[in-house]
Amino acid sequence: MSGQAASYYNQGPAQPQPQPNFDNRGYQPDQQYYQQPNAQPASYPQPTYQEPNYQPSNNQQPAFQQPTAEPKPGPQYQQNVPDGKYSFDQAFKIEKPKWNDVWAGLLLIAVFLGYVAVSGITIHKYARNKGFNGGGIYDSRNDFSLDTNTLVLFIFVLVVAFVLSGLYFMGARYFTKSFIWATGILNIVFAFATGIYYIARKQYGGGIAFLLFGVFATVCFISWIPRIPFTAFMLQTSMDVARGYGNIFLVSALGGIVTVAFAAWFSVTLVSVYVAYEPDPTGTNPACQNGGCSRAKVIGLVVYVTFAMYWFSEWIKNTVHTTIAGVYGAWYFWSKSAGGMPKGSTRGAFRRATTYSFGSISLGSLIIAFIQMLRQACSVAQRQGASQGNLMGSIFFWVLGCFISLLNWLVTLFNRYAFCHIALYGKAYIPAAKDTWTMMRDRGIDALVQDCLIGPVLTMGSTFIGYVCALLAYLYLQFTRPEYNRDGNFTAVIMAFAFLIGLQVCQVFLTPVSSGVETIFVAMGWDPQVMINDHPEIYYKLVQLYPRVQQAIHA
Numbered sequence: 001m002s003g004q005a006a007s008y009y010n011q012g013p014a015q016p017q018p019q020p021n022f023d024n025r026g027y028q029p030d031q032q033y034y035q036q037p038n039a040q041p042a043s044y045p046q047p048t049y050q051e052p053n054y055q056p057s058n059n060q061q062p063a064f065q066q067p068t069a070e071p072k073p074g075p076q077y078q079q080n081v082p083d084g085k086y087s088f089d090q091a092f093k094i095e096k097p098k099w100n101d102v103w104a105g106l107l108l109i110a111v112f113l114g115y116v117a118v119s120g121i122t123i124h125k126y127a128r129n130k131g132f133n134g135g136g137i138y139d140s141r142n143d144f145s146l147d148t149n150t151l152v153l154f155i156f157v158l159v160v161a162f163v164l165s166g167l168y169f170m171g172a173r174y175f176t177k178s179f180i181w182a183t184g185i186l187n188i189v190f191a192f193a194t195g196i197y198y199i200a201r202k203q204y205g206g207g208i209a210f211l212l213f214g215v216f217a218t219v220c221f222i223s224w225i226p227r228i229p230f231t232a233f234m235l236q237t238s239m240d241v242a243r244g245y246g247n248i249f250l251v252s253a254l255g256g257i258v259t260v261a262f263a264a265w266f267s268v269t270l271v272s273v274y275v276a277y278e279p280d281p282t283g284t285n286p287a288c289q290n291g292g293c294s295r296a297k298v299i300g301l302v303v304y305v306t307f308a309m310y311w312f313s314e315w316i317k318n319t320v321h322t323t324i325a326g327v328y329g330a331w332y333f334w335s336k337s338a339g340g341m342p343k344g345s346t347r348g349a350f351r352r353a354t355t356y357s358f359g360s361i362s363l364g365s366l367i368i369a370f371i372q373m374l375r376q377a378c379s380v381a382q383r384q385g386a387s388q389g390n391l392m393g394s395i396f397f398w399v400l401g402c403f404i405s406l407l408n409w410l411v412t413l414f415n416r417y418a419f420c421h422i423a424l425y426g427k428a429y430i431p432a433a434k435d436t437w438t439m440m441r442d443r444g445i446d447a448l449v450q451d452c453l454i455g456p457v458l459t460m461g462s463t464f465i466g467y468v469c470a471l472l473a474y475l476y477l478q479f480t481r482p483e484y485n486r487d488g489n490f491t492a493v494i495m496a497f498a499f500l501i502g503l504q505v506c507q508v509f510l511t512p513v514s515s516g517v518e519t520i521f522v523a524m525g526w527d528p529q530v531m532i533n534d535h536p537e538i539y540y541k542l543v544q545l546y547p548r549v550q551q552a553i554h555a
Helices: 003-009 103-130 149-175 176-200 202-244 247-277 295-334 345-356 358-387 391-425 428-442 447-452 454-480 489-507 511-526 526-534 536-545
Strands: 022-023 024-029
Touching: 003 149, 024 149, 103 176, 103 247, 103 358, 103 391, 149 176, 149 202, 149 428, 149 454, 149 489, 149 511, 176 454, 202 247, 202 358, 202 391, 202 454, 202 511, 202 536, 247 295, 247 489, 247 511, 295 345, 295 358, 295 391, 295 489, 295 511, 295 526, 345 358, 345 391, 345 536, 358 391, 358 428, 358 489, 391 428, 391 511, 428 447, 428 511, 447 511, 454 489, 454 511, 489 511, 511 526, 526 536
Parallel strands: none
Antiparallel strands: 022 024
């Protein structure tokens, strides 16, 4: 680390300064974090700050008022690192390592084991009656439920989601500013084109819903334009760091592959549930010859496996995010230190995410999974209303789905910044979330978060790929015309699951893009002086593009 920042880490010849501390109310900064850099731009006046917990030394008087009430002392979060090489656990030491939110981790394991049991039973029934359900697109004798035709569709959806997500990630990596513009424009064009196509096909409910989405996307994109340079720079910074540490891309690729494999497993399980338990009025379903089939059982199992899929895929995504956040945190605090980056940062962050923080990540993922289940239900209801010509019902569920999507975005944003704290300090989920957001609000980092478009851009990009997958499913059903869907009863369900697969796969692929920016913001809140001293080129570029950053990280 540079000599200027050595005082914070208790290294080098400089005298150590008071360490930052956190308590249950949030971050309590020290005077050193309010010092402006030596070369301050002349156009930005020095603000006056108040310090809640400062004791002057060397007979120097503070330039701010001393509060009358002393804050309650809290636990110290310090990087006590020995000279020379050190590990991730030494750089970000947990005073008393312990397993956090154990109940949530055990519940995730139990749900996953239940999913394995349901999948095993239903896939066995599907394999035993494969001749009845066909071996390809057109040879099925099943005329009442999903069959091999649907399974082939989901394979196409997985391939399209994988390829488009990879291309989208490469665009973010190599064409940062163009990537942001392309995301906004593609969403607008796709929304209007899809709406017009649905109306031409006399699917008025879906057509009007997509046209409304196009108007909403247009308004959002216009509001983005002044903030694109700031967002592009943060995205470029995140990608530059990732290029220097190739393990970040490796973790992302492995997470994407695991997600695609799990989505393929889910697709087979979903089809198998319908094959195994969907009742046939004519009694021709060989899987139901011994009884046990009912529509209620199908609905219950579909809800269960879908919830398990949401929860487990969210856990994969958040584990990838927490691992990558640990690497970015190590870069921010230690890349300029005498010993360099902690040894095995990626392995150390991944080990912590899958051991002590396993329950905390499971808890945060559970909250998102529940909200996404509600959004999925609204999506199915909206498409069913559109297919049945129920215009008002389709618009109602579309509007309701928009509100749920907004809630999902807010909770996801809350989660991801909390996971940055968990990645570095291994705290339980709820205390980490409270401390992180209190610190960000006190520091003013929440202003940077609101003005940075990384989250909305990636959400819009993932949604775009989800809609492409849903459109592929719709076109596939129109061209192949499977007998089980002759009345269009399964169109809404299949499109909803195609959208889900595309969305989840893309979100995992794009995790490192947003993880870097989010970790940098959180680390700036914990110690902005490291940004000023150790990464001055980033700081002064931020000042140029976003002048409020001078006040934001000290407010």
